[in-house]
Amino acid sequence: MLSLHTRAKPTLSRKSCSPADWDDREYAFDPNAGKPEGYDLIPREIPDPKAKKPVGWDDELDGKWNAPMIPNPNYKGPWKGKKVKNPKYKGKWKTPLIDNPEFEDDPDLYVFKPLKYFGIEIWQVKAGSVFDNILICDDPEYARQVAEEICGMNREAEKEAYEEFQKIQHKEVEEEEKHTRRHGGNRKHNKRHKSNIHDYDYYDYHDEF
Numbered sequence: 001m002l003s004l005h006t007r008a009k010p011t012l013s014r015k016s017c018s019p020a021d022w023d024d025r026e027y028a029f030d031p032n033a034g035k036p037e038g039y040d041l042i043p044r045e046i047p048d049p050k051a052k053k054p055v056g057w058d059d060e061l062d063g064k065w066n067a068p069m070i071p072n073p074n075y076k077g078p079w080k081g082k083k084v085k086n087p088k089y090k091g092k093w094k095t096p097l098i099d100n101p102e103f104e105d106d107p108d109l110y111v112f113k114p115l116k117y118f119g120i121e122i123w124q125v126k127a128g129s130v131f132d133n134i135l136i137c138d139d140p141e142y143a144r145q146v147a148e149e150i151c152g153m154n155r156e157a158e159k160e161a162y163e164e165f166q167k168i169q170h171k172e173v174e175e176e177e178k179h180t181r182r183h184g185g186n187r188k189h190n191k192r193h194k195s196n197i198h199d200y201d202y203y204d205y206h207d208e209f
Contacts, residue, residue: 018093026089029081039079045069 018024047067057065115136122131133150137143 016095022090022093023086023088024090024092025086027083028086028088030084033082035079035081042075043072044075046072 046069048070049067051067053065059065118136120131120134122129135143135146
């Protein structure tokens with residue numbers, strides 16, 4: 001089976017390359033801007049003119065004293081000529097397009113056969129989520145109609161089930177608090193468990209359209 005790239009009518013010429021005299025440099029060094037005389041002789045560092053030989057320095061015992069080196073304020077780095085507009089600039093080279101010899105006109109290229117299975121990869125922030133009633137179609141009005149029928153039918157039942165679940169959870173927390181106060185248990189653990197009830201919903205149901 002040919003790929004979508006292979007089926008493209010125009011394609012890049014693989015044999016074409018930029019001519020040998022093609023200059024794609026928009027700016028070039030000015031040939032008339034010469035390097036100042038003695039530029040390369042300027043040292044990077046020079047002896048510190050403010051440094052003085054320490055008192056008691058003995059050249060015979062301590063050797064010849066040399067002032068410490070400091071950066072030369074006159075040093076400007078390696079020579080870089082001034083750049084100007086390149087008169088030979090021809091623009092960026094673009095590989096020309098040619099007719100693709102492998103092109104095949106297929107009007108049904110994007111038409112899929114009837115789907116029997118499909119997969120969905122979902123990243124969840126809550127464990128225990130259930131995804132059901134998944135509809136795949138190309139008609140927005142039909143999708144809204146089905147969503148209203150199915151979601152409208154389940155919405156109240158799901159709400160009642162969730163509220164009932166919360167009542168059970170809160171009742172369990174109250175019982176645990178009573179037990180903790182009665183027996184002097186770990187209140188920190190109880191508080192953490194109570195906060196989890198509000199931060200983490202065990203029941204999470206989705207209808208996806």
